[in-house]
Amino acid sequence: MHKLPVKVGGLELSSPGMLASGILDENGYTMKRILDEGAGAVVTKSIGMEERNGYMPPVVFEGKNWLLNAMGLPNPGIDHFEDEIVIAKQSGKPVIGSIFGSSVDDFLVLGQKMESFGVSAVELNLSCPHVRGYGSEVGSDPVLVKNIVKELKGTLSIPVWSKLSPNVTSILDIARSASDSDALVLINTLRGMAINIYNRMPVLTNVYGGVSGSSIKPVGLRLVYEVRKEMDIDIIGVGGIDNHEDALEYIMAGANAFQIGTALMHHGRKIFNEINVGIGEFMAHNGVSDLSKLVGRAVQ
Amino acid sequence: MMDRIIIEEAHRETPTVVSLYFTWNLDVKPGQFVMVWIPGLGEVPMSLSMTGHKKCITVKAYGESTRKLCELKKGDFLYLRGPYGKPFSNVKGKKLLMGGGSGMASLRSMIDDQSTGLVAAKTAEEILFEKEFKEKQFITATEDGSKGIKGIITDAMQKIDLSSFDMIYVCGPERMLKAVFDRLKDMNVRAEFSLERSMKCGIGLCDSCSINGFQVCLDGPTFSLDELKYMDEFGRTKLLASGRRVMI
Numbered sequence: 001m002h003k004l005p006v007k008v009g010g011l012e013l014s015s016p017g018m019l020a021s022g023i024l025d026e027n028g029y030t031m032k033r034i035l036d037e038g039a040g041a042v043v044t045k046s047i048g049m050e051e052r053n054g055y056m057p058p059v060v061f062e063g064k065n066w067l068l069n070a071m072g073l074p075n076p077g078i079d080h081f082e083d084e085i086v087i088a089k090q091s092g093k094p095v096i097g098s099i100f101g102s103s104v105d106d107f108l109v110l111g112q113k114m115e116s117f118g119v120s121a122v123e124l125n126l127s128c129p130h131v132r133g134y135g136s137e138v139g140s141d142p143v144l145v146k147n148i149v150k151e152l153k154g155t156l157s158i159p160v161w162s163k164l165s166p167n168v169t170s171i172l173d174i175a176r177s178a179s180d181s182d183a184l185v186l187i188n189t190l191r192g193m194a195i196n197i198y199n200r201m202p203v204l205t206n207v208y209g210g211v212s213g214s215s216i217k218p219v220g221l222r223l224v225y226e227v228r229k230e231m232d233i234d235i236i237g238v239g240g241i242d243n244h245e246d247a248l249e250y251i252m253a254g255a256n257a258f259q260i261g262t263a264l265m266h267h268g269r270k271i272f273n274e275i276n277v278g279i280g281e282f283m284a285h286n287g288v289s290d291l292s293k294l295v296g297r298a299v300q
Numbered sequence: 301m302m303d304r305i306i307i308e309e310a311h312r313e314t315p316t317v318v319s320l321y322f323t324w325n326l327d328v329k330p331g332q333f334v335m336v337w338i339p340g341l342g343e344v345p346m347s348l349s350m351t352g353h354k355k356c357i358t359v360k361a362y363g364e365s366t367r368k369l370c371e372l373k374k375g376d377f378l379y380l381r382g383p384y385g386k387p388f389s390n391v392k393g394k395k396l397l398m399g400g401g402s403g404m405a406s407l408r409s410m411i412d413d414q415s416t417g418l419v420a421a422k423t424a425e426e427i428l429f430e431k432e433f434k435e436k437q438f439i440t441a442t443e444d445g446s447k448g449i450k451g452i453i454t455d456a457m458q459k460i461d462l463s464s465f466d467m468i469y470v471c472g473p474e475r476m477l478k479a480v481f482d483r484l485k486d487m488n489v490r491a492e493f494s495l496e497r498s499m500k501c502g503i504g505l506c507d508s509c510s511i512n513g514f515q516v517c518l519d520g521p522t523f524s525l526d527e528l529k530y531m532d533e534f535g536r537t538k539l540l541a542s543g544r545r546v547m548i
Contacts, residue, residue: 024515026507026543029533033513045507045543053541057335057343060501062301062381071506076544083545196379198304199339265503 008257009183010159013040020261021098028087035091038273051077070209094120127165127188136165142177183234228254244278252298329387337379341365347406358405393466400472404428420453478535
């Protein structure tokens, strides 16, 4: 496996590409396989206080350069998740526990349990666009975000990352309220929908879902750029990364590392290693010895 | 991307199983599956029971969505996406097709003069596609003894020379697959199994159908005997809709 070590959000990773939360990360064996095949870290499916089945399918709908999903935060519940972390950690690489809740207390309990299971960091899901009472409904309230981050930073000894929503008027307001985090993860999916014109119905059972894939890359880049321009904080870029050029764009917009999700659908697990190789070649051809030298280089 | 296809024929196979025939201008291979949307009632993975120019899905009424599919008539529409998954290997020579219950659906498109059917069901009326096999190349087992051997599929396996086949294809509930696997694993035979797991996205992203890090929708649904030897979750555990792992 090609190595490209980076430091980000209080962790040292063997390579900057991580598996994004929500994709192939509910099951320990699946996460271990992705780590073994080149990901620098994995972020787990978002885990809550109670077991949830998620929505009835259709939960995904595929467009040309985008994917719409409303899984509905399915998860086994925090008390059933320790085994999956233990299995994934057999890879020897960092596992980051994604958590979602509706209150400071929820996040605190979930964070403490994740830490006791041995995760390297927690990622706060402040941005799921399709479940009432969670995700972006929590993450669009700056005061609540500030309190959640502050409480977790004061209690946990592992890093705390905050994954923010693009579905807000001002990303900077929310980014600033989460500024005690060890890293900001930008962005979650864009809220969207699809309609079948023949039966005149929304395709997703939940009507609304989150849009991911190549089509959202310009939005993700813009939000990373806006935050990097104003804030000195580690940023993990995510949204539409399909190859090493996309990843480098995110880095030059200000991301210290990046995450990949939807691209696994077309490229499979090998995408992590391919991107590492591509970035390594780009650095060699351009006389760049340290990837961190490229972070935010395009910011004007 | 989802296609709307008109049903050309609906044929009742058994009291609870219906075959829906349609033309779909896509290349589908035996063992692959489609996701079928039943608007308002859900979306289910279904293997194709015919994969030539004319295609077919064979549906057993289990729940609300599959009951609705079984009520569809000629002229009604199907909403499909796919095909997905890894097909069965295409092997020339003598084939044994082993199906449990409606598991025969995904094997049907491989029935030819050189294939033998070994079909197990609870009762005689649940036996599928018998007439499509050559007369002396069909063995059945029923749990109630109403047809063929009284017992389960592994009882019927004892009646034939398994090593005489160039390939054995197996499809049915995982407990049945495991029982067949245990019989075959130390024999010098080639076999492929089609697995059924709780599936949501069908495109290798959601992790609902995973087994030992493999996605049944993408890496499967067909797995070889040798691949299954390394999967200790096979026949032992399954994932609930929440992703919680439980014993089968």
